[in-house]
Every structure is written in structure tokens, then in C-alpha cells.
Amino acid sequence: MGDSQMPEPLRQAVHQLVSEVVMNVQEVLRYTEPDIARDWKRMTLIRATDASDTMDTAALLIAEYCQRTGMALETLASCLQTGSSAAGRPVGRSTGCGSARGRRDARQAASSR
Known part of the structure; x- marks a missing residue:
């Protein structure tokens, strides 16, 4: 597989997914703040899991492209x-x-x- 640029539709999809991950991780950080005492356990676990699932989706999307293009x-x-x-x-x-x-x-x- 060559080192060509990432195709634009794939790049846009990856950017969208990673942006979603960043938002979820920011929420995890927000729920660690002292003024958000209620639900911190539940919400940090939910948002961390959401971020992980979305990052898995991004990795699998890239992997599918790599496989289809001959890796x-x-x-x-x-x-x-x-x-x-x-x-x-x-x-x-x-x-x-x-x-x-x-x-x-x-x-x-x-x-x-």
C-alpha cells in the first residue's frame, strides 16, 4: 500500500468521528470537576465508553479502506x-x-x- 493522501470522503468521516470522541472526552473531564458532584461515576463511565466505541469505529473504517485497497x-x-x-x-x-x-x-x- 502506498503512502498517498487519505481520500477526502474518508478524511471527512474520520474527522467527524474523532471530533465526536473529543467531545465525549471533554465531557469526561467536565464530570471530574468538583462542581459536578452528582452522577460523576455514571457519566464519566458512559462518556469514556462512548469515546472508546467511536474511536473503534474510526479505526475499523480506516482498516476497511486499507483492506479494500490492498493492504x-x-x-x-x-x-x-x-x-x-x-x-x-x-x-x-x-x-x-x-x-x-x-x-x-x-x-x-x-x-x-
Whole structure:
């Protein structure tokens, strides 16, 4: 897969989804303020979950485009950080998306299923 620009319809959809995520995360922050004591537990969990679900949708939308335009499934799995190798990866560590290591990790994860 080449490094061409993101197609405009996909870019607009991703921007819309990420903007929705930002609004939900801002609400999470708002419910942490001392003057919003009521419902803080329920509302922070609801909005955090909404943000997570929407970000998943954005990732899957991009993944669908990548798959339809020829990205290898192993590379896609590596970029999406799926499988057992991703679950145990420390936070902040490179995913190896598209690298030889990432392809090896994706093959290992696929063969362990």
C-alpha cells in the first residue's frame, strides 16, 4: 500500500468521528470537576465508553479502506494490534506496523489461533 493522501470522503468521516470522541472526552473531564458532584461515576463511565466505541469505529473504517485497497491482512492485523502479541505489548512500545517484526508478530498471532 502506498503512502498517498487519505481520500477526502474518508478524511471527512474520520474527522467527524474523532471530533465526536473529543467531545465525549471533554465531557469526561467536565464530570471530574468538583462542581459536578452528582452522577460523576455514571457519566464519566458512559462518556469514556462512548469515546472508546467511536474511536473503534474510526479505526475499523480506516482498516476497511486499507483492506479494500490492498493492504496485506498480516500488516493490517499488526497495525490494528490484534492477536495475542498486541495484548501483551507494553504501553508506548512500537507496534511494528508494516515492519518485518510486525509481520512476524501477525503471523505468530494467526498461527496460534
